[in-house]
Amino acid sequence: MAKSKRRAVDAAGVLSDDLMREIFARVAWGVLDLVRCAGTCTRWFRLISCPAFLRRVGISSENACHRSSFLLGAFYIPEATPIKIPKLGKRRKSHLPPRFFKLSTEQTRGERLTFTKFIPNKNGIFNYARPLAAHRGLLLVERLTHDWQKLHLAVCHPLIGERSTRLLAPPPQDLDPINVGYYMTGYAIVTASNHVQPTFQVHFTIECYDDKLVYVFSYSSAMDSWSAPIKCFQTFGLTRCGPRAGMVNSDIVHWLYRGNTNFCTLNISADATHVSLTKIPIQVKRGLSPPFPCILGEGKLSFVNVRDKDILELWTKREQDNDHSWEGKEGWVHSELMPLEVKGIEILYFAESSCVIFMLQKECPSIFALNLVSKKMEHVIEEDGNMSMFYSYVGYEKWRDQSHVLYELDWPSYLFHLSARSHEVQ
Template sequence: MPPRRRARLSARPYSSVAAAEQCPRGWLTARRNRPSKRARRVTTVTAQGGEDDGTPLTDEILVGIFAGLPGFSDLVRCAATCRRWCRLVSGEAAFICRGAARRRPPPLRTLALGFFYSHRDGAVPRFAATASASRRLGLRQPSLNALVEGLDDGLFDASRVVASRNGLLVVELQRRKRERALKLCVCNPMTGEVTVLPPLGGKEITSPFACAILTADDDDESHLSDPPTSPSSYRLLLVYGRRGFTACRTYTSDGGLWGPEAKVTKTVRLGKKTMASMTATGVVVRNVAYWHAKGIVLGVRLDTLRAEHMDMPSTGHHPAGNTLLGVSPDGRLRVVQIVAQAGKESVTIGVATRSAAGDKWDPLEVIGVVGRLLPAETTRMKLRWMCEKSGVVFLTAGFADGQTNEVYALSLDRRQESERVASHHGGDGDLHGYEMDRTSYLCSLAMDEDDP
């Protein structure tokens, strides 16, 4: 029989939701379409046809009040009050989340949904969900191709996830033989939006590269002169090495184009080995994107493209190669490390936060003994991913056979909760944690009305 015809890769941005309104692929939509297992509540209707919640305020006034609430948890409580308030909070989530009072809400653990991984070279990236994500969204290890099924079949074959932040994924698509062009795709699994970016030829960018994705939340905090036109707007920053200098390029979703190559000033020379060791996804704090590699932290200011360099904090112990960058609840750069001491029961997680002035690291803070939260047979541990908005760390626990690995989600709050998310055989492989943005979380609250 003739070979299966592959769909041609689209060279222009497109949205899977807009292109297939009859069968959208976003996780939120899939969850919304699940049949209810209980009867809906009886809602009292007023003479004007509206829902009677006992409040004589219009929808516009209520939404304005919600947008000015000081805490994100207050919004969740309002949505649980009655059906009308839940409809307003979830329906106007994008507007409410852009409120000035919500620029730095406290960590919300349920934002972390799981992680993307590739179980073998050339395979489509798949998703391993936490228990709470499976209950809320019905996720069962879907592959990325499910987002574009019927539109561009096989789009994510042999691809790899290179960045994950604020509900968005950056995926490097497969390259054909003798092709040097870099093809990237930005997608939001929650909503099903998939955008293929214009390719970059071999003369336009070199590998390896590091990237940082910035969303509307970052623009709110940095007060840039060119704010995004919509809450779903984003920018993608690529940093790579040229002969004699460090270069970068920026893609903006509003314009749909890559900007010209620019030079990062005041930076040390970054060789290919250093670039390859850099964390793929940058952490963004106060208009600066940070990566770490080989004992240093590299920052690039987004407005001036000037580099900042700092040494890793001194812990007084010997970290077992376990270091992640993150963001503290008050919006400062932090370093999370596993500090190895004698015996598994003494293996702790330490956090060092950059001072408010930004000129030094505050003393190391030990926040938990991670060894007590893992199986007794654990022989090695490795930090894999730090989720900014939820304060959840994904780490790998290895065993004596050298092949079995279990992935755990560990919260950095006082409760120190841990959960085994997945177990597999083989090496550590590639792992990118995923957490939904706060707008998607508020939208999902409307679905809880029909939960069993």
């Protein structure tokens, strides 16, 4: 620790806890600065990570179901990706890296930050990068380069900085959809549940045009290698729908698929050794959006479904056994959430830390947040300049951009990766 920082910490040590809380609450720092201050010393972490303090400064909601995590915001791409990615020149300037939008159900004002506030974009390695998925503080991004045939991925912990970035070697297979006939349909990042070591697995799924089957590719950070692709015969005749980022629950990744009459989930274990298919008793109806996956209570896989006449309903699986059998409605708990006061909505995100879904009203663009526990709904972003983060422009045409990844801070993961980084520095 630098001498000036050590003197500041020593001086703060003579102040009482109440006074330190008042200072943290009143100084015009952002959420990111508070989080980084929490990693400075044990005392500051205890004061800042206190749920009551986080609720006071509007970071954590009143009835957050997980005290160890809270919502920070969303990563997104600032504009449409060009058709042709230019090669990096000798100067390799930073150009159009992802951006970050601070988002909270307690505050209606957001702040857009550059990606370089988290991770330096040295040599332009994150130019045009697309955020794909996040889990327990780790962020998975796709690095777009002029080499379209290879998949270039990176994993980082945005709050730790440059040392947390790992550039993954491309899978040995060429994945260019035009020349090879593969199309990427989903992705996920799975972290160690016990935080014993900073390891992770990356999964992505592709659909082959020839045999119409889904293949799963898996990367292990411990082995620093890709496993052989798994052929999923269970998905024959099914169509992937819902979020491309898989829902991670109890070291299992779930992707939603649609059949002729019902929806189902493709389930992949973290080590990619077990694949199964689970049907869910939600019928496919023309003109209605697919159900949105979420995790409620004690890690129970659930779905929020928009029924006819804009009525929201919640389906929760009784037993999280992930078997492939058809259980029918008796294996699920079904309840009606509420009739929506707003019409024509699209579910954007699910924040596991606070059990909140974020919804976009399409006709008069604005963002609503619905707490699945308290059933409370409120405006988060009104129709103003902030809504531009959800749209991209191709020429004069405005279209909905799907490349947004909700980012939630997980205290245990943050402290563990921070500690691991400190050992590396020493």
